[in-house]
Amino acid sequence: MEMKIDTTISSTIPDFKIGIIHYHDIEVGDSPQMLKGRLQLFQESIFFDLQDKNITDIAGVSEWRDVFKRTGKDPNRYRNSAEALFRRVKKQNYLSTINSAIDLNNFFSLQYEVPIGIYDLDQLKGNTIELRVGQAGEAYTGLNGRENSMENLIVAADEGGPFGSPFVDSNRAPVGNRTTNAVQIIFLKPSIPVEECEKLTKSLMDMFISIHGGDGSFRVVNA
Numbered sequence: 205m206e207m208k209i210d211t212t213i214s215s216t217i218p219d220f221k222i223g224i225i226h227y228h229d230i231e232v233g234d235s236p237q238m239l240k241g242r243l244q245l246f247q248e249s250i251f252f253d254l255q256d257k258n259i260t261d262i263a264g265v266s267e268w269r270d271v272f273k274r275t276g277k278d279p280n281r282y283r284n285s286a287e288a289l290f291r292r293v294k295k296q297n298y299l300s301t302i303n304s305a306i307d308l309n310n311f312f313s314l315q316y317e318v319p320i321g322i323y324d325l326d327q328l329k330g331n332t333i334e335l336r337v338g339q340a341g342e343a344y345t346g347l348n349g350r351e352n353s354m355e356n357l358i359v360a361a362d363e364g365g366p367f368g369s370p371f372v373d374s375n376r377a378p379v380g381n382r383t384t385n386a387v388q389i390i391f392l393k394p395s396i397p398v399e400e401c402e403k404l405t406k407s408l409m410d411m412f413i414s415i416h417g418g419d420g421s422f423r424v425v426n427a
Contacts, residue, residue, distance in 0.1 A: 320390050
């Protein structure tokens with residue numbers, strides 16, 4: 205699908221950039237033991253690192269809190285999904301395994317310190333994904349089971365409206381065991397140079413394909 209960044213973002217966050225990965229003919233299932241083990245050990249390591257550190261001191265968390273401020277959303281009330289993961293780990297409320305795609309998503313979100321969304325491509329509508337700032341009245345039921353207002357939050361939208369956000373994704377296109385085609389959006393740190401963004405995006409894609417098979421393509425899109 206084509207990816208567009210609307211001026212509602214580029215005019216406010218000129219250094220905004222995302223990595224986008226398309227996957228085809230993948231097989232999603234239970235996470236291999238290697239991934240489960242790495243995710244568990246990584247969370248334990250983060251827990252000890254956070255004993256003498258504030259979550260808001262984490263570079264990616266801090267940058268995305270600033271993004272939320274710039275679009276008009278209070279980051280103390282609406283936390284980006286990476287910050288939410290770190291807060292769970294700090295409380296030793298470690299992430300349980302869901303499936304291979306979501307577990308890998310969570311692992312890299314913690315590693316890169318940024319929100320990452322993955323969506324079932326066959327559940328999306330049209331040929332374009334637009335990233336923009338949510339408008340008044342826009343809302344969807346999220347994976348958290350609640351109705352979430354998208355006003356003043358960055359959203360990913362297709363012809364059916366918003367379906368994803370660095371805050372929380374909707375329940376419209378979740379990746380599960382029946383998913384064979386997917387699109388992944390890495391909401392990268394605005395401060396990172398494009399060259400590094402490309403390396404990070406490719407690294408995630410390569411690990412994903414090594415676990416799920418199929419093939420993938422990636423690119424970095426900036427404002």
